[in-house]
Amino acid sequence: MIRVLRVFWYSFWLICPACQRGRMFRSLFTMNVRCPTCSMVYERDSGEVSGGMAINTALLCLIAIGGAVMAVTTTIPTGQLLLGVATIMILFGVFFYRHARALWVGILLLAGTINEDV
Numbered sequence: 480m481i482r483v484l485r486v487f488w489y490s491f492w493l494i495c496p497a498c499q500r501g502r503m504f505r506s507l508f509t510m511n512v513r514c515p516t517c518s519m520v521y522e523r524d525s526g527e528v529s530g531g532m533a534i535n536t537a538l539l540c541l542i543a544i545g546g547a548v549m550a551v552t553t554t555i556p557t558g559q560l561l562l563g564v565a566t567i568m569i570l571f572g573v574f575f576y577r578h579a580r581a582l583w584v585g586i587l588l589l590a591g592t593i594n595e596d597v
């Protein structure tokens with residue numbers, strides 16, 4: 480359990496979950512192929528980015544559901560609510576993108592499909 484929390488903690492902060500030192504991103508939206516410190520491969524195939532996108536999409540759906548609940552339970556005008564929820568979803572989707580990809584790397588590490596000993 481401690482290992483799971485450790486992996487998610489370092490992944491969330493965009494630090495390599497294997498060595499806890501290497502930075503996972505070399506620029507704002509570009510993930511390193513390998514850890515610059517321990518050389519662990521973050522993304523073996525190009526399709527593995529879809530796991531991070533799924534995490535991001537699931538969280539965006541939760542925001543949308545929250546907006547729908549607010550539409551039913553509050554008296555906020557629908558147009559304003561829709562604009563606010565859409566703005567939050569766009570900003571969250573962009574800002575959480577790197578964290579979602581890094582969390583997916585952590586999940587792959589925990590699942591054993593990528594190895595710390597590469």
Ligand SMILES: [Zn+2]
Nearest residue numbers: 495498514517
């Ligand atoms: Zn590393």
